Amino acid sequence: xxxxxxxxxxxxxEGQEVNITCSHNNIATNDYITWYQxxxxxGPRFIIQGYKxxxxxxxxxxxxxxxxxxxxxxxxxxxxxxTAVYYCLVGDYLNNAGNMLTFGGxxxxxxxx
Amino acid sequence: xAGVTQFPSHSVIEKGQTVTLRCDPxxxxxxxxxxxxxxxxxxxxxxxxxxxxxxxxxxxxxxxxLAERTGGTYSTLKVQPAELEDSxxxxxxxxxxxxxxxxxxxxxxxxxRLTVL
Numbered sequence: 584x585x586x587x588x589x590x591x592x593x594x595x596x597e598g599q600e601v602n603i604t605c606s607h608n609n610i611a612t613n614d615y616i617t618w619y620q621x622x623x624x625x626g627p628r629f630i631i632q633g634y635k636x637x638x639x640x641x642x643x644x645x646x647x648x649x650x651x652x653x654x655x656x657x658x659x660x661x662x663x664x665x666t667a668v669y670y671c672l673v674g675d676y677l678n679n680a681g682n683m684l685t686f687g688g689x690x691x692x693x694x695x696x
Numbered sequence: 697x698a699g700v701t702q703f704p705s706h707s708v709i710e711k712g713q714t715v716t717l718r719c720d721p722x723x724x725x726x727x728x729x730x731x732x733x734x735x736x737x738x739x740x741x742x743x744x745x746x747x748x749x750x751x752x753x754x755x756x757x758x759x760x761x762l763a764e765r766t767g768g769t770y771s772t773l774k775v776q777p778a779e780l781e782d783s784x785x786x787x788x789x790x791x792x793x794x795x796x797x798x799x800x801x802x803x804x805x806x807x808x809r810l811t812v813l
Contacts, residue, residue, distance in 0.1 A: 688738055
């Protein structure tokens with residue numbers, strides 16, 4: 584399984600754009616990149632998933648360069664409620680449905696007023 | 697649509713006792729997973745059911761842990777006898793399986809916080 588590395592913590596202010604970068608140097612050809620968000624006392628929540636280039640949904644954008652060795656989760660105009668831990672995961676979720684998720688330490692985002 | 701639910705939300709037991717955690721997946725989801733986070737550590741996979749069958753139980757720590765999913769609906773995770781190191785948060789997740797539109801997504805429940813004294 585590809586190992587992921589992401590910052591332990593980040594601080595931001597309300598209204599700012601937050602970019603969290605994750606490195607996954609040994610990502611495999613069939614691997615997808617998935618981000619989860621976790622609030623205190625809750626389970627992880629799926630945010631976004633991508634394979635290459637850019638993916639955007641109503642919550643976030645995911646930027647993946649051509650070499651796919653890293654990815655950046657972009658949260659536009661964060662609010663206090665975006666304070667959470669964000670996990671970057673890499674795995675073959677297409678050809679191996681039911682593949683276990685491997686969580687790292689995540690990035691603890693603190694949004695300040 | 698109801699999400700993944702887990703019961704109880706908290707459980708405090710003494711070392712040596714037995715505890716049973718329950719997970720109700722999203723209706724129609726064949727895949728059910730158990731994960732846990734022990735104090736200060738990362739979330740770790742325990743096992744995976746496809747319907748009522750155990751597909752992968754490589755993450756189960758030892759034979760004090762028994763997971764079942766009779767009828768392929770809800771699942772239970774029993775710890776017997778509980779030890780101090782079993783304290784942590786136990787998460788359940790479910791997924792539909794391979795989708796013709798893309799990859800599989802796991803949806804997590806709120807977790808059960810287990811404290812063994």
